[in-house]
Amino acid sequence: MSLFRRSESRALTYSDVFGVGSQSPLLGSSADSALRLVPLFAAQRLIAEQFAATPMHAYAEDASGSRERLAVQPQLIADPSPSRALHTWKFQCISSLLSYGNAYGLIVRRGLADPVGCEWIAPNEVSVDESGSMPIYYWQGREIDANDLVHIPWFTLPGRWVGLSPLRLFKVAFETGASASQTAHDWFANGAIPSAHFKNTAKTLTDEQSTKVKAKYKAAVDGRDVLVTGSDWDLKTIGVPADEARFIEQAKLTATQIASIYGVPPEEVGGERGSSMTYATVEMDDIKVSSRTMRPWFTRVEDHFNKLLPANQYVKFNIDATIRADTKTRAETHEIGLRTGTLTLDEARRLEDRKPLTPEQKAEWLAMHGNQRTGAKATTEEVAP
Numbered sequence: 343m344s345l346f347r348r349s350e351s352r353a354l355t356y357s358d359v360f361g362v363g364s365q366s367p368l369l370g371s372s373a374d375s376a377l378r379l380v381p382l383f384a385a386q387r388l389i390a391e392q393f394a395a396t397p398m399h400a401y402a403e404d405a406s407g408s409r410e411r412l413a414v415q416p417q418l419i420a421d422p423s424p425s426r427a428l429h430t431w432k433f434q435c436i437s438s439l440l441s442y443g444n445a446y447g448l449i450v451r452r453g454l455a456d457p458v459g460c461e462w463i464a465p466n467e468v469s470v471d472e473s474g475s476m477p478i479y480y481w482q483g484r485e486i487d488a489n490d491l492v493h494i495p496w497f498t499l500p501g502r503w504v505g506l507s508p509l510r511l512f513k514v515a516f517e518t519g520a521s522a523s524q525t526a527h528d529w530f531a532n533g534a535i536p537s538a539h540f541k542n543t544a545k546t547l548t549d550e551q552s553t554k555v556k557a558k559y560k561a562a563v564d565g566r567d568v569l570v571t572g573s574d575w576d577l578k579t580i581g582v583p584a585d586e587a588r589f590i591e592q593a594k595l596t597a598t599q600i601a602s603i604y605g606v607p608p609e610e611v612g613g614e615r616g617s618s619m620t621y622a623t624v625e626m627d628d629i630k631v632s633s634r635t636m637r638p639w640f641t642r643v644e645d646h647f648n649k650l651l652p653a654n655q656y657v658k659f660n661i662d663a664t665i666r667a668d669t670k671t672r673a674e675t676h677e678i679g680l681r682t683g684t685l686t687l688d689e690a691r692r693l694e695d696r697k698p699l700t701p702e703q704k705a706e707w708l709a710m711h712g713n714q715r716t717g718a719k720a721t722t723e724e725v726a727p
Contacts, residue, residue, distance in 0.1 A: 377441075381597035384611040385604040386440045392636055394433040397660045398644075400651065417451075417458040418650060419657055424450060424459055434462045436639060439496050440604070442466070443505035447492035448481070457650050460492055470504050477503040494646045512603055605635045632661050 377383045400419045401409040423431040438445040442465040451459025463481060471478040479486045479493070495505030547555065598613030607630075609615050640659040648656045676693070679685030687707065688698040699707060 379596075379600075381600040381611040381613065384597075385600050385606050386437060388606050388610055388631075389440060389604060389635065389639065390433050390436045392631065393436040393639055394429045396636070396640070398432075398657055399660060400655055400657050402655050404654075412655070416456075416651060416655070417453070418456070418460065418647070422458075422460045424461070426461075431462070435494070435643065438462060438465055439494065439505075439639070439642075441507075441509060443496045443507040443510075444468075445492075445494040446479075446481075447494075448486075449490045449492065456652060472503050492646060492650070494643060496642070508603055512599075605638075607631065637661065 377386065398419060400412050400416050402412055403409045421428065426434070435445050435447070444465050446463050446465055446468050447460040448463050449457045449459065450461050451457070467482050469480045471480070477488070477493075479488060479491055481491075493503070495503065496508075497506045497511075498504070499506070594612065594614055597611045598608045601608040601611050601613045607615065640661065644657050644659065651657065672694070676685060676690040680687065680690060687704070691698060
């Protein structure tokens with residue numbers, strides 16, 4: 343197939359992301375450099391770390407619709423990369439989506455029929471021809487079989503296959519934030535306004551006299567000593583005028599906008615929350631982040647990897663694993679589960695990273711607590727895994 347057909351490149355240069363013209367003094371000439379903007383880095387780090395730390399498992403579904411976690415996990419889920427740890431592999435997947443709007447995975451190993459290994463490749467090395475009914479992918483200028491590629495897009499429009507880049511969509515907000523950070527840097531580096539104005543009200547000083555007076559004043563201030571002057575001197579300290587400090591407000595506004603783009607709590611990236619935190623708790627915040635921020639990312643990746651597994655298998659992220667309730671709440675939850683029969687004793691202990699009870703320990707437990715479940719003494723079968 344010809345390599346000269348009309349294709350749409352998704353390699354993000356400065357002009358692609360931030361428009362034509364000279365490069366930003368802070369953001370540099372590549373999309374990766376945009377992460378120098380602290381709120382952007384913080385938002386992506388929050389999502390990527392949460393995503394990479396959340397366990398994912400494969401399940402099998404039988405004819406009745408019930409699911410069971412596979413005792414032996416598929417290699418594509420348990421160890422998909424020949425060279426990288428699972429945490430790093432997941433981190434690369436989500437960070438590619440967050441920066442470029444697309445994640446491209448190259449199938450590097452296959453079993454008898456299904457893929458068992460995948461490596462994420464740089465999105466700026468991939469171009470996509472979207473002119474036909476199906477996309478045609480090129481990696482480093484060479485056409486690549488779609489069956490050998492996992493393409494996960496983020497925000498896609500009808501009739502398109504390639505996801506929109508958040509850096510391209512919101513370049514104005516990112517550039518504004520970069521300019522505010524640069525202004526703050528220049529302010530403190532260059533000392534745009536003097537710290538004080540030391541004026542003689544009786545006479546005009548020569549340059550040499552002014553230099554001597556300034557040196558004497560600085561020596562006294564640096565040594566935290568007492569400065570003594572005559573009656574003809576007036577000292578006025580100078581603060582930062584409100585108009586010149588607006589970059590601080592702009593920095594907060596930029597952080598709040600970036601938090602809105604990525605769906606993270608504004609206060610986590612240096613922005614400001616609009617509502618009261620009076621009745622919020624850490625656990626409630628964790629649940630909110632898991633349900634509103636993380637769940638869409640989990641679902642998006644799950645859907646694409648489900649297509650790579652056998653027909654009766656699918657992958658799920660264990661969202662509950664990252665929400666750690668306090669000890670009292672966990673104990674109450676386990677007690678309810680044991681009493682209602684939704685948990686066995688061994689399952690409850692496994693959730694607390696404890697080994698199953700031995701037969702002797704289980705008999706002792708039954709003697710002490712078995713009758714709390716139904717009002718009558720429970721049997722060994724009722725608490726067996």
